[in-house]
Amino acid sequence: MPRFYFNVRHRPGPAGLAVDPEGEELADVNAAREQALFQARAMIARERLTFIRDWMVCSFEITDEDGQPVLTVPFSDTVSESDWD
Numbered sequence: 001m002p003r004f005y006f007n008v009r010h011r012p013g014p015a016g017l018a019v020d021p022e023g024e025e026l027a028d029v030n031a032a033r034e035q036a037l038f039q040a041r042a043m044i045a046r047e048r049l050t051f052i053r054d055w056m057v058c059s060f061e062i063t064d065e066d067g068q069p070v071l072t073v074p075f076s077d078t079v080s081e082s083d084w085d
Contacts, residue, residue, distance in 0.1 A: 001025040004032040004070065006039060007061045017061065029071055036060040036073040044075065 005023040010016050026032050044055045059074040 001027060003065045004029075004035075005063045005067075006032075006036055007063060008043075009059045009061050009072075010057075023065070032062050033071060033073055036062060036071075037078055040073070040075045040078050044078065 003023040003025050005020040007020050008018040010018065024035065026035060040055075040058075040060065056074075056076045056079075059072050061069065062071045062073065064070050
């Protein structure tokens with residue numbers, strides 16, 4: 001099974017990326033997207049980090065075992081479009 005790394009982008013630049021050193025084995029990219037949304041919802045609900053003022057501007061930058069970008073999942077994807085109205 002491939003390993004995906006869920007790096008959190010919380011602001012622009014190199015200092016704005018929290019790197020996932022462990023990663024997680026998942027079936028495919030679709031499973032990685034679902035896991036990213038699950039993790040984002042959990043982080044928004046539980047984490048109170050002073051350096052992250054707005055979770056909706058954060059995203060997961062998911063990479064593969066070779067460090068190659070696979071997918072970017074904005075935390076704003078945790079909210080359906082109908083919730084914005």
